[in-house]
Amino acid sequence: xxxxxxxxxxxxxxxxxxxKMFCSCPNQFGDKPNTNICPVCTGQPGVLPxxxxxxxxxxxxxxxxxxxxxxxxxxxxxxxxxxxxLPKNLxxxxxxxxxxxxxxLEIEVDGVKRKIGITRVHLEEDAGKLxxxxxxxxMGADSSLVDYNRTGTPLMEIVSEPDLRSxxxxxxxxxxxxxxxxxLAVTDAKMEEGSLRCDANISLRPKxxxxxxxxxxxxxxxxxxxxxxxxLAEEKRHEEVLSEGGKITQETRFFDDVTETTTGxxxxxxxxxxxxxxxxxxxxxxxxxxxxxxIKATIGELPWQRKARFVGLSVAxxxxxxxxxxxPLADFLDAAVKLGAKAPTVANWLIGDxxxxxKENKKELAGLNFPPAELAELLTLIEKGTLSNKIAKEVxxxxxxxxxxxxxxxxxxxxxxxxxxxxxxKIAQEVxxxxxxxxxxxxxxxxxxxxxxxxxxxxxxxxxANPEAATRLLKQALG
Amino acid sequence: xxxxxxxxxxxxxxxxxxxSVELTTAxxxxxxxxxxxxxxYVTLTRDEALKQAQAADERLTxxxxxxxxxxxxxxxxxxxxxxxxKTTCSSKMLxxxxxxxxxxxxxxxxxxxxxxxxxxxxxxxxxxxSCENSAFFPTRNPWxxxxxxxxxxxxxxxxxxxxxxxxxxxxxxxxxxxQPAAFCGVVGLKPTYGRVSxxxxxxxxxxxxxxxxxxKDVTDTALMLNVIAGHDxxxxxxxxxxxxxxxxxLKNDVKKVRVGLIRxxxxxxxxxxxxxxxxxxxxxxxxxxxEIVEVSLPSFEHAIATYYLIAPAEASxxxxxxxxxxxxxxxxxxxxxxxxxxNTRREGFGAEVKRRIMLGTYALSAGYYDAFYLKALKVxxxxxxxxxxxxxxxxxxxxxxxxxxxxxxxxxxxxxVAMYLSDIATIPVNLAGLPALSLPCGNSSGLPxxxxxxxxxxxxxLILRVAYTYEQNTAWHQTSAVI
Numbered sequence: 001x002x003x004x005x006x007x008x009x010x011x012x013x014x015x016x017x018x019x020k021m022f023c024s025c026p027n028q029f030g031d032k033p034n035t036n037i038c039p040v041c042t043g044q045p046g047v048l049p050x051x052x053x054x055x056x057x058x059x060x061x062x063x064x065x066x067x068x069x070x071x072x073x074x075x076x077x078x079x080x081x082x083x084x085x086l087p088k089n090l091x092x093x094x095x096x097x098x099x100x101x102x103x104x105l106e107i108e109v110d111g112v113k114r115k116i117g118i119t120r121v122h123l124e125e126d127a128g129k130l131x132x133x134x135x136x137x138x139m140g141a142d143s144s145l146v147d148y149n150r151t152g153t154p155l156m157e158i159v160s161e162p163d164l165r166s167x168x169x170x171x172x173x174x175x176x177x178x179x180x181x182x183x184l185a186v187t188d189a190k191m192e193e194g195s196l197r198c199d200a201n202i203s204l205r206p207k208x209x210x211x212x213x214x215x216x217x218x219x220x221x222x223x224x225x226x227x228x229x230x231x232l233a234e235e236k237r238h239e240e241v242l243s244e245g246g247k248i249t250q251e252t253r254f255f256d257d258v259t260e261t262t263t264g265x266x267x268x269x270x271x272x273x274x275x276x277x278x279x280x281x282x283x284x285x286x287x288x289x290x291x292x293x294x295i296k297a298t299i300g301e302l303p304w305q306r307k308a309r310f311v312g313l314s315v316a317x318x319x320x321x322x323x324x325x326x327x328p329l330a331d332f333l334d335a336a337v338k339l340g341a342k343a344p345t346v347a348n349w350l351i352g353d354x355x356x357x358x359k360e361n362k363k364e365l366a367g368l369n370f371p372p373a374e375l376a377e378l379l380t381l382i383e384k385g386t387l388s389n390k391i392a393k394e395v396x397x398x399x400x401x402x403x404x405x406x407x408x409x410x411x412x413x414x415x416x417x418x419x420x421x422x423x424x425x426k427i428a429q430e431v432x433x434x435x436x437x438x439x440x441x442x443x444x445x446x447x448x449x450x451x452x453x454x455x456x457x458x459x460x461x462x463x464x465a466n467p468e469a470a471t472r473l474l475k476q477a478l479g
Numbered sequence: 480x481x482x483x484x485x486x487x488x489x490x491x492x493x494x495x496x497x498x499s500v501e502l503t504t505a506x507x508x509x510x511x512x513x514x515x516x517x518x519x520y521v522t523l524t525r526d527e528a529l530k531q532a533q534a535a536d537e538r539l540t541x542x543x544x545x546x547x548x549x550x551x552x553x554x555x556x557x558x559x560x561x562x563x564x565k566t567t568c569s570s571k572m573l574x575x576x577x578x579x580x581x582x583x584x585x586x587x588x589x590x591x592x593x594x595x596x597x598x599x600x601x602x603x604x605x606x607x608x609s610c611e612n613s614a615f616f617p618t619r620n621p622w623x624x625x626x627x628x629x630x631x632x633x634x635x636x637x638x639x640x641x642x643x644x645x646x647x648x649x650x651x652x653x654x655x656x657x658q659p660a661a662f663c664g665v666v667g668l669k670p671t672y673g674r675v676s677x678x679x680x681x682x683x684x685x686x687x688x689x690x691x692x693x694x695k696d697v698t699d700t701a702l703m704l705n706v707i708a709g710h711d712x713x714x715x716x717x718x719x720x721x722x723x724x725x726x727x728x729l730k731n732d733v734k735k736v737r738v739g740l741i742r743x744x745x746x747x748x749x750x751x752x753x754x755x756x757x758x759x760x761x762x763x764x765x766x767x768x769x770e771i772v773e774v775s776l777p778s779f780e781h782a783i784a785t786y787y788l789i790a791p792a793e794a795s796x797x798x799x800x801x802x803x804x805x806x807x808x809x810x811x812x813x814x815x816x817x818x819x820x821x822n823t824r825r826e827g828f829g830a831e832v833k834r835r836i837m838l839g840t841y842a843l844s845a846g847y848y849d850a851f852y853l854k855a856l857k858v859x860x861x862x863x864x865x866x867x868x869x870x871x872x873x874x875x876x877x878x879x880x881x882x883x884x885x886x887x888x889x890x891x892x893x894x895x896v897a898m899y900l901s902d903i904a905t906i907p908v909n910l911a912g913l914p915a916l917s918l919p920c921g922n923s924s925g926l927p928x929x930x931x932x933x934x935x936x937x938x939x940x941l942i943l944r945v946a947y948t949y950e951q952n953t954a955w956h957q958t959s960a961v962i
Contacts, residue, residue, distance in 0.1 A: 039578075044560075045682075045800070046566075046582060048713060049715070080799060084816065087800060087805055088799060275844060275845070277843055280685035280686040281682075281715065281716060
C-alpha cells in the first residue's frame with residue numbers, strides 16, 4: 001500500500017532579550033554555573049513572576065511576520081511536572097489561550113511553493129541544565145548537578161499545522177522558519193547550541209485517506225541535518241509497522257544521531273498529566289493595538305521580499321535563494337552593490353569561490369578581513385581589464401587568507417595583465433611558430449583550435465594576457 | 480507600655496517620653512512573661528530588633544522623617560520572607576529555611592522604621608483555622624488558654640491580644656486574618672485583592688492570598704495599611720490604584736451609611752450569643768445614624784465547596800517546589816530521584832497540607848478539571864455577582880466573622896469539614912477579592928466575638944470609618960485578655 005506522510009512541527013526558539021522571561025536576571029550563556037540566578041528564577045518560596053515585555057514584543061513581531069492573528073487577550077498557564085531542572089516543578093507556559101494563532105509560512109521545495117499553516121505562537125520559560133555523573137540520564141546516575149543559569153530564559157514556541165508531507169519538507173520548513181527568525185533578530189536560531197529546538201509529530205495514512213494515522217512525537221533532534229534524518233527513520237519505521245499490519249503506538253521517541261534510529265521511552269515513567277491551569281500570579285497579556293502596530297513597523301525586509309528584490313537585480317532565482325538563506329552573504333551583496341558592483345557578478349563570486357573557501361577552511365565570511373569594498377575593488381579591476389578572471393581568483397584567495405587589501409596584493413605581485421600589445425604580439429608569434437600542427441588545423445577551418453592557442457598564450461604569460469587581446473593578436477600573427 | 484496602641488506609643492516616642500529601645504526591651508520582657516503560655520512566636524530576633532530600635536531612636540531624634548511606625552515593635556507571621564531570618568511557615572519542610580530576600584511588605588515596614596520582634600506561629604503553610612496545624616506547637620488563645628487562637632494567623636492575633644507585640648502582620652486566604660482576630664478580640668483587616676503586594680509572602684492560594692494588619696484598634700490598622708498598601712512592580716496582580724491616607728478616613732460618623740446584614744450568616748449554624756452580639760452591633764450603628772437593611776447572598780452556600788477546590792488546586796501547584804532539591808528539608812532516605820521526592824515530601828509536610836495537595840492535584844487532573852476546578856471558577860463568578868448585587872443596595876455588608884467563639888484545642892482537629900465550616904463567613908469574601916475587617920463586638924463566656932464589615936473593592940476607607948465609629952462608641956477594644 002502507498003502511504004502519505006503527515007508531519008507537524010513544534011519549534012522552540014530562545015529569544016534574544018536582555019533579561020529572563022519572568023525576572024531581571026541576565027539572559028546570557030557561557031557564564032559560571034548558577035551565577036545568573038535570583039530568588040525568582042530559582043523558585044524560592046514567596047516569589048512572583050513578572051512578564052518580560054520585550055519577550056512579548058519579539059513574539060508578536062514573529063507572529064505578525066508569520067501572518068498570525070495577535071490575540072487581544074492571552075493567558076499564561078502552569079504546566080506541572082517534577083524534574084530537578086525546573087525549580088518550581090512547574091513551567092509557566094501558555095495553553096488554551098496563546099499569544100497568537102492562525103498564520104502561515106510559505107516554503108519552496110524543488111521549485112514548488114506551499115503554504116504551511118501556523119497553529120499558534122506562544123511564550124514560555126526554559127528549564128535549567130542537568131549534568132549527570134555515573135549514567136547518561138538521571139535515573140541510575142550516582143549524582144546530578146543542576147545549573148539554573150538557563151532557567152527562565154524566554155522561549156517562543158511556534159506550532160505548525162500537520163501540513164508537511166515529507167521529511168524534506170519538514171527540513172525546508174524549519175530552515176525557512178529559522179531564517180525568518182534570524183531576519184527578525186528575535187533569536188540566533190542555532191540548533192546545535194539549543195537556541196532553536198524542534199520536536200516533530202509524524203503519522204502515516206493510506207494515500208487518499210482523510211483521517212490521520214496514529215502519530216508519534218520525535219524528540220532530541222539537535223541539528224538542521226538531523227530533522228530530515230530523524231523523520232526519514234521514523235517514517236520508515238511507521239511504514240514497516242503498518243505494512244506488516246501492525247499498529248503504531250502513540251508515544252514520544254528519541255532520535256539517536258549516531259545510529260540514525262528512534263527509540264521509544266518507557267511509557268509509564270514519562271506519562272504526564274500536566275494539570276494545566278491559568279497562572280494566578282500573572283494577569284492576561286493584552287497588547288494594545290497601537291503597540292502591535294508599532295511592532296509591525298519594526299519588521300524590516302523579510303527573506304522572501306529580499307529574494308524578489310535580488311531577482312529584480314538580475315540575480316538568478318536559485319542564487320538569490322541561496323544568498324537570502326545566509327543573511328550575512330545577502331548583506332554582503334547589498335553592501336557591494338551599493339559600492340557600484342553588479343549584483344549577478346557579486347552573487348556568482350559569493351556563492352562560488354567565497355563560499356567554497358569558507359566551507360573548506362571552516363570559516364565564516366564575517367570572521368575574515370574581507371569587507372564588501374574589497375570584492376567591489378576586485379570586480380572593478382576585472383572590468384577594467386587590469387586583472388584576468390583567473391588572476392582575480394588568485395588575488396581573492398590571497399585576500400581571504402591574509403586579510404590584505406586587494407590593491408596591495410595586486411601591486412606586490414605584478415599580477416596585472418600585460419597591456420603592452422607589442423610584447424603580446426611577440427609571444428603570439430612564438431606560439432604560432434612552436435605549434436605548426438595546430439596552426440595547420442586552424443587554417444584548414446578548425447576554428448576551435450584557437451582556444452588551444454589562446455591557452456598556450458596564457459601559459460606563456462602565466463595568465464597575465466587578456467584573452468580577448470590574445471585572440472586578436474594570435475589572428476594577426478597567423479596572418 | 481506594652482498595653483498601648485501604636486498611635487499612643489508614637490506620641491510618647493516623638494515626645495521623647497520613651498525610646499524605642501526601652502519599648503522594644505519592654506516588649507521582650509512581656510514576651511518572656513507570656514509566651515511560654517501562649518506560644519505565639521516561632522522565632523525571636525532580639526539582636527536585630529534592638530539594632531532596629533536604636534536606628535529608630537536616631538531617626539526620631541534627628542527628625543529624619545519618622546513615620547507613625549518608626550520604633551514600633553511588631554511581629555511578622557512566619558510566611559513572610561525575611562532575609563537571613565528563618566521563615567518556616569510552621570512546617571518541617573522549611574524548618575531551617577533562610578530566605579535570601581525580604582518580602583515587599585517586610586521591606587516597607589523596615590523602611591517605615593518598624594522594629595521586628597520575631598516571627599509568629601501559624602497553621603502549616605497557612606492551611607488551617609486553629610493554629611493546631613503548626614508542625615512545631617499549637618498557639619493558645621490569650622483569653623482562654625484551653626481554646627485555640629484561630630488560624631492561620633493565630634500566632635499574630637495571639638501576640639497582639641497578649642500585648643506581646645504592638646501590632647502584627649497576617650495573611651488571609653479564606654479568613655486567616657479575620658477569624659483569629661475575632662477569636663482573640665483584636666482588629667484584623669483583609670484588604671482588597673491586589674491592594675497589598677504579595678511578593679515574598681509564601682504562596683498558599685495565589686488568587687486568594689492577601690496580606691493585612693492585626694492590631695489593637697482600628698486606628699493602628701489604618702496606620703499599618705498606609706505603609707503596606709500600593710502597587711509593586713514585583714507583583715503583577717497588585718493593582719495601580721491610588722493609596723489614600725487611611726488615617727484621614729477615620730471619622731466618627733456613619734450617618735446615612737447603608738449597612739446590609741447578610742441573612743445567610745444570621746441563620747442556623749451561628750451561635751446565639753454571636754448572633755445577638757452582631758445584631759446588637761447593628762442596632763448600635765443604626766443608633767449612630769447608619770441605615771440597616773437585610774440582604775441575601777444565595778450563592779453563599781456553595782462558597783466552602785468552591786473554596787476547597789480552588790485553594791487546594793493552587794496550593795498543590797504552589798507547593799510543588801518543595802522537593803528537597805534546592806532548599807528546605809531533604810530526606811536522608813533516598814535511593815534515587817523519585818524516592819528523594821517521595822520521602823522528602825512525606826517527611827516534610829503535615830497531614831492537612833498533604834490532604835490539600837491531594838485534593839488540589841485531583842481537582843486539576845485530566846478528566847476532572849472541568850467538573851471540579853472549572854466549575855468552581857464559575858461558582859466563584861456567581862459569588863462575586865451576588866456581592867455586586869448586594870452593593871447596589873448598600874454601602875457595606877455586616878456579618879459575624881465566625882459562627883462561634885474560639886473553640887477548644889482538639890475540638891475540631893479530627894474533623895476537617897467541621898474545621899472548614901468555621902470559615903463560612905470569611906471565605907466568600909476572598910473568593911470575591913473584597914476588603915473586609917473584623918473587630919470586637921462582644922464577649923461570650925470570656926471569649927471575644929467578632930463583627931465582620933465587608934466592602935466593595937477598594938472601599939477600605941469606608942470600612943475603616945464605620946469600624947472606627949463603632950469602636951469609638953463602644954468599649955470592646957479597651958478590654959484585653961488577662962494572662
